[in-house]
Amino acid sequence: MKRYEFLNRFIWGAATASYQVEGAIHEDGRTPSIWDTFCERPGVISDGSSGAEACDQYHRYAEDIELMKKLGIDAYRLSVAWPRIFPELGGKVNQKGVDYYLRLLDALRDADIKPVVTMYHWDLPQYLEDRGGWTNRDTSKRYADYAETLAKAFGDRVDIWTTFNEPWCSAYLGYGNGIHAPGIADYGKALDAVHHLNLAHGLGAQAVHGVLGDQANISVTLNLAVHIAQSDSEADIAAKRRADLISNEVFLGPMLEGRYDPEIFEVTAQDSDWSCIQESDLEIIHQPLHSLGLNYYATTHVQGLETPKQHTAAVWGENPVPAQEIVDVLPPEGELTAMGWNQEPEGLTNTLVELSKRFPDLPLMVTENGSAWDDDVSEGEAVSIEGANAESDIETHGKIVHDPKRVAYLNAHVGAVAKALQQGANVIGYFAWSLLDNFEWSFGYTKRFGIIRVDYDTQVRIWKDSGLRYREIVHDNAIELDE
Numbered sequence: 001m002k003r004y005e006f007l008n009r010f011i012w013g014a015a016t017a018s019y020q021v022e023g024a025i026h027e028d029g030r031t032p033s034i035w036d037t038f039c040e041r042p043g044v045i046s047d048g049s050s051g052a053e054a055c056d057q058y059h060r061y062a063e064d065i066e067l068m069k070k071l072g073i074d075a076y077r078l079s080v081a082w083p084r085i086f087p088e089l090g091g092k093v094n095q096k097g098v099d100y101y102l103r104l105l106d107a108l109r110d111a112d113i114k115p116v117v118t119m120y121h122w123d124l125p126q127y128l129e130d131r132g133g134w135t136n137r138d139t140s141k142r143y144a145d146y147a148e149t150l151a152k153a154f155g156d157r158v159d160i161w162t163t164f165n166e167p168w169c170s171a172y173l174g175y176g177n178g179i180h181a182p183g184i185a186d187y188g189k190a191l192d193a194v195h196h197l198n199l200a201h202g203l204g205a206q207a208v209h210g211v212l213g214d215q216a217n218i219s220v221t222l223n224l225a226v227h228i229a230q231s232d233s234e235a236d237i238a239a240k241r242r243a244d245l246i247s248n249e250v251f252l253g254p255m256l257e258g259r260y261d262p263e264i265f266e267v268t269a270q271d272s273d274w275s276c277i278q279e280s281d282l283e284i285i286h287q288p289l290h291s292l293g294l295n296y297y298a299t300t301h302v303q304g305l306e307t308p309k310q311h312t313a314a315v316w317g318e319n320p321v322p323a324q325e326i327v328d329v330l331p332p333e334g335e336l337t338a339m340g341w342n343q344e345p346e347g348l349t350n351t352l353v354e355l356s357k358r359f360p361d362l363p364l365m366v367t368e369n370g371s372a373w374d375d376d377v378s379e380g381e382a383v384s385i386e387g388a389n390a391e392s393d394i395e396t397h398g399k400i401v402h403d404p405k406r407v408a409y410l411n412a413h414v415g416a417v418a419k420a421l422q423q424g425a426n427v428i429g430y431f432a433w434s435l436l437d438n439f440e441w442s443f444g445y446t447k448r449f450g451i452i453r454v455d456y457d458t459q460v461r462i463w464k465d466s467g468l469r470y471r472e473i474v475h476d477n478a479i480e481l482d483e
């Protein structure tokens with residue numbers, strides 16, 4: 001076994017998102033987001049739940065920061081709930097909402113943990129959805145006002161500003177096949193949403209730079225899909241290219257190169273004329289970024305179809321992405337996680353290496369990586385681990401989760417980051433998804449991604465082996481590689 005040592009300034013973190021952990025949806029003036037509304041629709045959330053309580057981090061952030069201290073992480077990636085900041089259409093800033101995040105950010109500072117703040121992790125105010133949500137250009141302008149407000153309110157308390165988390169999901173799962181809020185299945189609308197999310201990214205970056213100056217550290221997090229062609233036949237390569245084009249290039253192109261690949265317009269012509277794009281939008285979208293965040297979980301193997309499928313309108317719950325008629329997605333192989341996703345750490349290495357070749361000056365951060373498994377709690381087994389000081393000692397109080405599969409996934413994927421670094425990729429950080437088990441969108445509380453367990457009946461946090469293992473990785477700033 002070879003040991004890979006990370007650079008001293010490598011950022012180790014853990015991530016969550018407002019609607020998935022905060023709860024307190026009616027508190028201090030917050031109004032509904034599209035996820036509150038969506039969760040009320042029968043049948044869309046597998047256990048019929050919502051983020052109404054979630055992990056109650058709104059009240060328990062101090063306790064959660066204690067856990068972060070014990071993990072020893074350098075950074076916490078959190079998101080701000082827009083309807084806490086602007087509860088009404090065109091209304092005033094809600095100071096109580098701002099104050100919550102000020103308390104949280106200050107407590108993180110005191111704990112010497114850097115906040116990485118995502119300004120949008122899917123909880124759009126419902127009043128904006130009532131006016132078309134991301135299909136309406138006005139939402140991008142409202143987002144710019146919101147971003148400006150956050151920059152003014154939080155200023156240098158934030159280390160890294162992330163404009164968006166996974167606009168792919170907002171556009172394609174929200175408006176393409178409707179399995180996410182707001183639950184609309186319409187490819188034309190999904191493509192309008194793609195553009196308006198891109199535009200909002202640019203406007204938001206401009207707004208934060210406008211308030212905090214050019215040195216403000218701005219990023220965006222994309223879930224670039226890792227499509228692997230089944231062979232190097234022309235048809236399989238074409239399928240991969242098509243899948244990449246509509247899932248990845250629609251965001252990478254405008255944000256990092258100031259252009260949409262013209263092929264995007266050609267292949268989506270039956271679904272959209274892209275008349276939502278206005279002059280100088282691409283200039284706005286193409287803003288200087290300090291880093292690119294990448295969320296990585298699994299790969300998708302594809303092959304080409306000699307006879308393309310018929311073009312159809314979007315269907316609820318079916319293929320979220322338009323223009324995939326030549327793409328055949330193959331069933332995942334090997335041991336699958338509880339999400340039914342494959343485990344292919346090489347996909348992470350290769351993506352990081354390729355991105356660094358394409359954008360050599362752009363530091364990359366793995367802003368999410370993790371796995372869901374059906375965990376069991378072991379009782380009556382107390383583990384105590386001495387830390388560097390009393391504050392970092394860990395007592396598991398007779399309850400622990402042994403999650404060898406999550407530990408193996410974690411080791412393999414941190415190892416994959418190390419291999420990417422060895423191959424020259426410019427990676428500056430890694431964030432485990434997630435700090436805690438939480439509300440997993442349409443899967444409700446049935447899928448657990450935490451490196452720390454949440455007992456939803458009592459809100460008690462319970463250590464998992466994966467949390468203890470992550471603590472070791474962070475402490476050692478190193479990982480063993482199997483070759």
Ligand code: GCO
Binds near residue numbers: 017020166169295
């Ligand atoms: C996403 C989101 C997270 C998820 C996580 C696990 O990638 O969908 O950013 O909120 O919870 O990825 O699915």
